[in-house]
Amino acid sequence: MIRHVVLVRFLPDVAPAEVAARFAELAALQPLVPGFLAFGAGANVSPEPLSQGFTHAFTADFTDAAARDAYLVLPAHVAAGAKLVSALEGGAGGLAVIDFEID
Numbered sequence: 001m002i003r004h005v006v007l008v009r010f011l012p013d014v015a016p017a018e019v020a021a022r023f024a025e026l027a028a029l030q031p032l033v034p035g036f037l038a039f040g041a042g043a044n045v046s047p048e049p050l051s052q053g054f055t056h057a058f059t060a061d062f063t064d065a066a067a068r069d070a071y072l073v074l075p076a077h078v079a080a081g082a083k084l085v086s087a088l089e090g091g092a093g094g095l096a097v098i099d100f101e102i103d
Contacts, residue, residue, distance in 0.1 A: 001037070001102045002062045004071075007054040009094040014087045019043075022087060023058060025080040033074060035067025036060065053089075054096070061102075068099065 010019055023041040030036045041058035044051050062068040071077055088094030 002065055002068045002099055003102055004060040004062065004068055004099050005057065005097065006059075007057045007096045008084065009053050009089045010055050010087055011089050011094075018087060019056060022080070022084045023056075025083065026058060026060070026077075029071065029074065029077055029080065030060075032076060033062075033067060033071045035063035036071055037063060 027039045027041070030039055038061040039058065041056065043056050044054060060068075060071065062071065085091050085095070
């Protein structure tokens, strides 16, 4: 399984409803991609002072790299990603992405 992890730093004036809408658009992609197993998103609630300004995160789980790769190029994902980036501090500089394998 591949876990896709995205940390985001929303602009300070982005309303909670817009944050929820951006995540809902991404969650709605799950039925469009075979092998897209799960999606979760939320605000940072860690008590540790190590967030480096990231305010929220989301994860997407895929059966394998092929399913993840199909998600990445899906036109609806590209569009949802562009909307997300427009709400972030520094645009694409307001996010960090890592993927890792889970046995």
